[in-house]
Amino acid sequence: MTEPPLVGAIADDVTGATDVAVAFRRNGLRTFLSFGVSPGLDVGAETVVVALKTRMIEPDAAVAQSRAAWDWLRRLGARRVYFKYCSTFDSTSRGNIGPVLDALADATGAATVVTTPSSPEHGRTQYEGHLFVGDVLLAESHMRDHPVTPMRDSNLPRLLRAQTRETVGLLGYRDVLDGEAAIARRLAAARADGVRYLLADAVTDADLRRLGRVVANEPLMAGAAGLAGGIAAALAEKRGEAAAPLAARSPGETAAPLADRRDEPAAELAAGGPREAISAAPLEHQAPPPPTGPAVVLSGSCSKRTLEQIAYLRQHDRPAFFLDVSATPDAAALADTALAWYDTLPADAAPLIYSSVEPERLHHIQQRIGVERAAAILEDATGRIAHGLAARGVRRFIAAGGETSGAVVAALRVDGGLIGTEAARGVPWIHSPTGDLSLLLKSGNFGEPDLLARASASGGDDVPAR
Template sequence: MIGAIADDVTGGTDVAVALRRGGLRTLLFFGVPPAGTTLPAHDAVVVALKSRMASPQQAVAMSLEALEWLRNNKVSQVYVKYCSTFDSTAEGNIGPVLDALSSALSVDVVVTTPSSPRHGRTQYRGHLFIGDGLLAESPMREHPVTPMRDSNLVRLLQAQTRTPVGLIGHDTVREGATAVRGVLERPAARYLLADATTDEDLLVLGRVLAGAPLVAGAAGLASGLAAAAGSSQASGPDVLPAGRSAALSGSCSARTLDQVAEVLRRGRPAHRLDPVAVPDPAALAARALAWFDAADADGALIYSSMPPEDLHRTQEVLGVQRSARVLERATGLIAAGLVRRGVRRLVAAGGETSGAVVAALGVRGGVVGAEAAPGVPWIHPVDPAHPALLLKSGNFGEPDLLAVATEPAR
């Protein structure tokens, strides 16, 4: 069994659907489940944490707790899932988490790659490409929390750990599994970043790493591992519940801004959260829910997504931490209010937004269903009182994703 530890909620859904797509019956939990939790039949289980933006010490503690739970549930392989844009800082959290888990598992070498061609992420000669451009030339360069201004993955990871970091070059991967195994038999470093530009490259790595106790990467490498594990022809519930739909968007990524703009272009009902005008989260949520009631807004969008210049102004007025707390708390209150009003399909755009929704609703986990977009599956909670959830990473999905996913039932 594969057990994955994801560093945020949308990362958890991304890796869960990659495993399901590979034919594995996959469960997804938000946070570490209580000891003794009864699990339905499965081939893979994912524990989604909120550790990406935590301090390195907190991220390590959360990851070790997840590791203990997974080991108690007899996983044979642990997969550390981080973002395909390698979101991190010079302090962590990718390096510190790998240090802690490799030590706990007594692992000598860990292969990793953020390559996920399905999402337009590829690694070549140790550099991360977003589409046709380098990471440092993409919109991630101006990310408000983790600006990525270097594209060299070896340098980025080496800054986070004292453990040597090396590279498995593209020529080696293209030679095939035997060549990659040769590198692993004589590793030049504990952490080896593997070049991969196609799904075929990831299948090669998946075959080589099928028996490795610890692997790390984005969803692409998880797909390679799932393919190597063999298919049980897994399927999940694909029929969405009847009832009202709504979307909550807090991501300020360029792709999510495009998706919000498309909803507005279609003339769909939408309400913008303004934490500067209403800095109290309870009042901000009450205003949004009153608007929803008055508009009778099936398929509505409630959003705080804003372009970088507006975000900087908001953070200047309220401060970075306070503005985040206000919006996260308000988002949770709004999510709970929408469910009380009969919303049965709820979309959340952004990792922090998705975490706030899951926490506010008390969703502990569910079965991974069909994808609305690559890496964006519907989650069907075990508790029927909870709505079906679509938890979208800020950078994922086509421009019409929010509009399509919340299309009112005909």
């Protein structure tokens, strides 16, 4: 009988799902990524991540899809769920972080949910309730001018309060530095005061590991991939203790609780009930060998880093086709033209097909075509192109941007896959269960300037992350 997953995760976009899946896999947990709810799949994994596209849709639809994902994870036997949102807290006063949190908190019965967008490896940190991107406040970063969710406030409690009917509190950095017992005491006090959401300061990975040890047994946790990594480390640590040979323990010694072994009060306060046993036998990651066939790069992200990656490809003479939605505001016509161009290339060309543009040009396009119409046309065109390329034998798809990644996944009708090696930090290869496709789905700001070039090169599946 297949063991139930230790934890399930629900991500609000596709690239965010890959990021959180990596956090689990790095800690030795066999991880399956499902694109949407896939009831017929035999996932056979210790962690199951459901990739949704709920970040930018209407709040009611986001809530409904997230509840459906939770219902599926619950049927699989998951006792914990992690709601993954963007490390730059992409949202508006309508949501969708708050409404989805409200729905999942009610569904899981979570009294107080610890959450943080902190992800130090990506330069996102929370301090005194304020979100920093690198060394600048969120509202002073590039996210200030995001085309859909401009972030003009850096105060996270204030941002979340605007989106939820529940009480929001802060778990400050002094408590985090003081260790698991202090964190757990603050969590217990928040519960007693009726605080539903506790935004936790975290500046380093060590901070996130401390938080992870305390909250790993909570029914609902939320944040970016950073806290997910802390939770995964705690679960893996517990499993390692269970697997340790008896000779390595002192006479009469038993495995310690999930919270810090030095701080029994933390274990008592954070547990919220009896701790479940974690299998002593770690599962090996068995992904099918990646295909070595033709590759293509599809990019719709307009982030600064993606534009740098596109420039790198162009500077190295990679064939490139620009999807000019201003000149051709028709998805079918755009796709047909792009595929006809592809047919003129050699099989190993690994070309770039992109709609990514600088902010000023993006603004001009949106003014002329309309924000929603331009996005819909390009998403439709990208899906048609991906479908046509697969029919032409492309087996490695590298997608830059959340909406682009979602369009590719939908067009290829990929239900899910096992998480493989990382081409860059937080950017793993995803291998379909049948082994005939490999996907690299990149969040806009992730990866070094040469990532798209390396990943799409011959043998790109084996190119190590930098």
